[in-house]
Amino acid sequence: MPPLITHVYTADPSAHVFNGKVYIYPSHDRETDIQFNDNGDQYDMADYHVFSLDALSPEPSPVTDHGVVLRTEDVPWVSKQLWAPDCATKNGRYYLYFPARDKQGIFRIGVAEGPSPEGPFVPDPEPIPGSFSIDPATFVDDDGQAYLYFGGLWGGQLQCYQKGNDIFDGEWQGPKEVSGEGVPAQGARVGKLNDDMRTFAGDVQELIILAPETGKPLLGDDHDRRFFEAAWMHKRGDTYYFSYSTGDTHYLCYATGKSPLGPFTYGGRILEPVLGWTTHHSIVEFKGKTYLFYHDCELSKGVDHLRSVKAKEIFYDDEGKIITTTAD
Numbered sequence: 001m002p003p004l005i006t007h008v009y010t011a012d013p014s015a016h017v018f019n020g021k022v023y024i025y026p027s028h029d030r031e032t033d034i035q036f037n038d039n040g041d042q043y044d045m046a047d048y049h050v051f052s053l054d055a056l057s058p059e060p061s062p063v064t065d066h067g068v069v070l071r072t073e074d075v076p077w078v079s080k081q082l083w084a085p086d087c088a089t090k091n092g093r094y095y096l097y098f099p100a101r102d103k104q105g106i107f108r109i110g111v112a113e114g115p116s117p118e119g120p121f122v123p124d125p126e127p128i129p130g131s132f133s134i135d136p137a138t139f140v141d142d143d144g145q146a147y148l149y150f151g152g153l154w155g156g157q158l159q160c161y162q163k164g165n166d167i168f169d170g171e172w173q174g175p176k177e178v179s180g181e182g183v184p185a186q187g188a189r190v191g192k193l194n195d196d197m198r199t200f201a202g203d204v205q206e207l208i209i210l211a212p213e214t215g216k217p218l219l220g221d222d223h224d225r226r227f228f229e230a231a232w233m234h235k236r237g238d239t240y241y242f243s244y245s246t247g248d249t250h251y252l253c254y255a256t257g258k259s260p261l262g263p264f265t266y267g268g269r270i271l272e273p274v275l276g277w278t279t280h281h282s283i284v285e286f287k288g289k290t291y292l293f294y295h296d297c298e299l300s301k302g303v304d305h306l307r308s309v310k311a312k313e314i315f316y317d318d319e320g321k322i323i324t325t326t327a328d
Contacts, residue, residue: 001328003299003308004063005051011307012084012230012280013293014137018094018117022286024051024063024293025087025096029306040155042305045082047071048098050118056291056311066118070096075110075123079103084230084280087117088138088197090146095197096121097136097148106168107157109136109150111198130165130200133158133189135280139233139260146193147260148200149207151186152229153177153247158186165189165204179220185209186220188231188244190261207231207242208263209255218266223249225266230280233260239320243270247278252294254322269324270314277304289313296327 009029016023025048032044048070055061072078078100085098096112096119108127114120128148134156137149151158160172178186191204209218209227218226228247233240242264243254250273255264271279274296281294292314300306315323 001060001310001312003310004053004060005065005309006299007065008049009300009306010049010051010309011295012135013282013295013309013311014084014086014232015282015284015291015293015311016087016089016117017284017286018089021052021054021117022056022284022291023087023117024053024309025085026051026295026309027082027084032305040081043081043083044305046080048082048085048096052118056286057289057313060311069114069119069121070098070112070123072100075100075112076125077102077108077110077127079105081107083107084135086137086282088140088146089117090140090144090195090197093197094119094121095138097138099134099136099150102127106132107134108132109134109148113198124198128198128200130191130204132161132165132168135229135231137231137233137282138193139235141235141260145260146197147190147233148193149188149190149231149233149242151188151227151231153186154228156229158189177220181221183220184217185222185226187217188227188242205261207261209242210263210265212265212267223247224251225253229278232282234283234285235260236316236320240264241267241283241322243281243283245278245280250274250278252279252281252292256320267321270322272324272326274327275302276307283314290315292325294327 010026109131112121112123191200230245252271257264276297
């Protein structure tokens, strides 16, 4: 498919089915003179739009832009960089989760609540207690329990928490990660959400991905398979699929397990590299088909920080494995 949205640049699409429509919650790329660097400073996003569409097959229906639903200046604790968001619903309310740098330059995760999928959203005055890093992704299980997944290396600062989830170590900022012979990879973080959808029910824990050939955690030097950023969770039957980006090797991969908390076993690739430094995705079932939402830089002709959301149907084999695909 061509880009779904062409009047603005959008990236990091989180797609959900609400009220019979597909709603997309992306980040909003904008022009900047900031040069590319591994901290991601060139991704200088300052607000969020919400988009919706009625159909994806046989052709996507026209996309409705519901306008700006949250700005940097709306959130007291935020200094800059409203990066990849997500949304969830519970008890008739909608919750927009978003990462941003606080006044000290540390990424936290905030939440804003609204009455409908398109808002308006009112942000809490402080970030979620105990939250850190980037790329929040929500998953509400069949029993109603909600989970928040998050984390991203390098500019996402996940590697800065070697001393514990509540201790930020600035010495680890930049393109660093824990690696070396035999050193396990950094895992995404996951926490159960309370019924208020704005606080964690207990401690946040690390999500472990096992190598199928050894049954042991993937290693930090395994850049083709290890978690880097862009966590996503979906469920098919009784199997949980945790999917993510490998970052500097540009793959979208997945792992499967029998619990939303893991452990998970590496399953393979979902998407081969696209035009652009990395990609960020979501997976949603809609009208009996499964769709992958992702982004690339085709519309901007390769400008890394000006990306566009796309979608394509994906498939499973008879064993429930996702069939690896390429863009378009």
